[in-house]
Amino acid sequence: MEENKIQAVFIDRDGTIGGTDEILYPGSFELFTYTDEALNRLKKEGIKLFGFTNQPGISRGEATEESFRNEMIDFGFDAVYICPHQHTEGCNCRKPNPGMLFKAAEENKLDLTRCIVIGDRWSDIVAGYNAGCMKVLVLTGAGNEAVNKYKHKWSNTEVDYIARDFEDAVNYIVNFVSDIEEDRAIR
Structure with a gap:
């Protein structure tokens, strides 16, 4: 495998690829109009796509982990990592903890420093930071709330890029991959 190649992108669900900042259960969740094309662009780059999402409604019996997983696989994800716990349960998988990222790395033999997290909440950014991801x-x-209201919770973490939306995030990643390949060709 190429030394500097991006191996995988971990993508949050609600508010990142569709829906709103509220949890919408499978069957009522809709992707943004540009999401399908953006996901396909990442796949064309040879980058694995992993969903990672906190879904506390599962532990309350409001939905099943299987329904979330099946929906995201249908969207084109290679695998999906879901935290079904409430924030009060103290698990290591609920973002901002990096448990889902560590589990994916172990199962898929990933170097998390060669992976990217995309999300709309400070908890996504902190999970990525704690795992060593971009x-x-x-x-x-x-x-917008993550930038304006919760940035102080990011502690010393910094975002590598603030994107207008998921399509802009994918453009950034594709350009980043192109820059790596161009740099490699110059050497």
């Missing part, structure tokens, strides 16, 4: 914040969903 971090892209989208301003859709809760993104």
Whole structure:
């Protein structure tokens, strides 16, 4: 495998690829109009796509983990990592904890420093930071709130890129990959 190649992108669900900053259960969740094309652009680059999402409604019996997983696989994700716990349960998988990222790395033999997290909440950014990933914040969903209201919770973390939306985030990643390949060709 190429030394500097991006291996995978971890993508949050609600507010990042569709919906709003509120949780919409499978069947009522709709992708943004540009999401399908953006996901396909990443796949064409040979980058694995992993969903990672907090879904506390599962532990309340409001939806099933299987329904969320099936929906996201249907969207084109290679695998999906879901935290079904409430924030009060103290698990290591609920973002901002990096448990889902560590599990994916172990299962897929990933170097997390060669992975990118895309999300709309400070908890996505902190999870990416805690796992050593690059971090892209989208301003859709809760993104504006993450920048304006919760940035102090990011502690010393910094976002690598603030994107207008998921399509802009993918453009950034594709350009980043192109820059790596161009740099490699010059050497």
